[in-house]
Amino acid sequence: MKSIFEKDLIAACVKQDRKAQFELFERYKVALYSSVYRILNDEAEAHDALQEAFIEIFKSIRKFRGDGALGAWMKTIAVRKAIYMAKKKMYFTPLDQVDVQAGKSELDSWIDGEMLDQAIRELPVGCRSVFLLVEVEGYKHAECGKLLSISESTSKSQLFYAKKLLKESLTKLLKA
Amino acid sequence: MKGKYDLPEHLPNDELWRDLERSKALDNQLARELKNLPLSTPKGNLWLGIEAEMDQESSKGYYWWSAAAILLLMSFGYLLWGLLSNETPVNERNYLLTNTYSNLDIVMSPPKKEEIKEEIAVNEKPFINQHQGDWQKVKVEEELALEEVDVPVLLLPELEPLVPQIVSISEQMIAKNQSFHEVAISWGLNDKIKIRTAFSDKNEALQNQEKLQQVRNPSGKLVLKLSKTP
Structure with a gap:
């Protein structure tokens, strides 16, 4: 109907x-x-x-x-409109300067949507855009890379970096 | 934990705790909580902005459509006028001989030069034929000269000559104002004027001395009294 x-x-x-x-x-x-x-x-x-x-x-x-x-x-x-606007101030943290070693994958406790939203907002604009496009909007890395004018491998590494930062941020929020 | 009813108890699966621990993994939590992200509501005036923008764009579209229609009509009118008018263009009237299928024999000879005869302008003058004693018109070769033409005088406005205004200073005015300075210039009194002629010869020096003497002879004195003007 x-x-x-x-x-x-x-x-x-x-x-x-x-x-x-x-x-x-x-x-x-x-x-x-x-x-x-x-x-x-x-x-x-x-x-x-x-x-x-x-x-x-x-x-x-x-x-x-x-x-x-x-x-x-x-x-x-x-x-697409939002990405176009965000591109003006978008930057991608070079990952050779950052420690991207995979640590413990579990969080200490369970999170809710509000906490996750807060943690996402604290991410740098570049890796946040990759995370939202791939994990939330369901874009493939190739499509995401095309939209953000980056390579597919950069998209993958930025997603990994975003998850690492999210975990750190959520751990802090859970302890607070 | 026995309740009101004596119901049997069931033990959970041994894997439950492990599953619970596993659900703490970031990826699992993300997969679950990304669906529960809070929603945000835009401001109430957003629709007004969209409406205003759309109205502006539609008016722009109307303007461009009307401009295009006017241009189309003008070009159509011009084409129609060109088709209806019978006049061939000037540049095509005499020189459009480019048709390769024409049977016309076009003579491509250079144009003949016409000789220009020079004739002297003559005037017919009556005079008496002495033999027959009768008036006869006889052709007399007489060159006609151009007559003088009275050229009209240009009517220019007459300008009045500029007359300098002479301001006379009356004697009374001079007497009224006291003199502040008196300058006296005298000449012909100093006989000891010497001329330095380092590079001239003797004759020249003598000639100069004589000229100077002529100047010195009429001695006199000029006194100027400077006074404050009123």
């Missing part, structure tokens, strides 16, 4: 119906904003990125073929 309604919604959006556009915005704004905000870690920038993303979604919704879910298609656009 919902999918049929979504089809109608898409058809109305293709005709640039403002009410349908608003309905689509209301449905997906939280999911998209959460992803964008996590990448950019800045409210104002996330706001701008999401605004641009929605404008692009409404402009190019006629190109949506319906192969996948509409939400996933919209999220791709939003994440």
Whole structure:
């Protein structure tokens, strides 16, 4: 029932119906904003990125073929916008200067979503973007590397580094 | 831990503790908790911004479409005017002989030079034929000269000559103002003027001495009284 309604919604959006556009915005704004905000870690920038993303979604919704879910298609656009904005201040820590020895893989206790979110926000922008794209958004390393203009191997090593930092950060949070 | 009911107790699997410990592993915790990440809500004015941006873009689109339509109409009109007008362009009228299928014999000889005859302008003058005693018009070769033409005088505005204003200073004004300085210049009194001519010969020195004497002879005195002007 919902999918049929979504089809109608898409058809109305293709005709640039403002009410349908608003309905689509209301449905997906939280999911998209959460992803964008996590990448950019800045409210104002996330706001701008999401605004641009929605404008692009409404402009190019006629190109949506319906192969996948509409939400996933919209999220791709939003994440790409966020990455484009984050690229301006993105840097990747050179890993030859960092100790990336694999230590104990277990944490001392169990964590929750809030703690993990806090730890993710504390990550440097480069490895945070890799972590979010691969682990949260489900991109492959090759796709992630293409999006961030880095090699596939860099993407892999940055993910490893991000997990190491996350573990350190979560251990501190669990002890606090 | 016996409850209200005498129900039997069951022991968990021996692997349970190990599984629990294993679930503490970072990758396992990440896989579980990434689905539970908190959601964030955007600000309420986000839709207003999107709407404003879309309105601006649609007005821009309308502007470009209308501009394109006007250009199209203008170019169509120009083409139509070109087709309807029968006049061949000037550059094609006489020189468009590039048709290779033409049967016309085009003579490619250089143009003949026409000789220009010089004729003297003549004037017919009546005079009396003495033999027959009758007036006859006889052709007399007489070169016509160009007559003088009265060129109209350019009407330029007459400018009044600039007359310097002479300010006369009355004697009373001079008398009223006291003199502050008096300068006296006298000449012809000093006979001991010597001329230094280091490089001149004797004759030249004598000539110079004579010239100087001529200047010295009319002696006189000039007194200037400088006074404060009113």
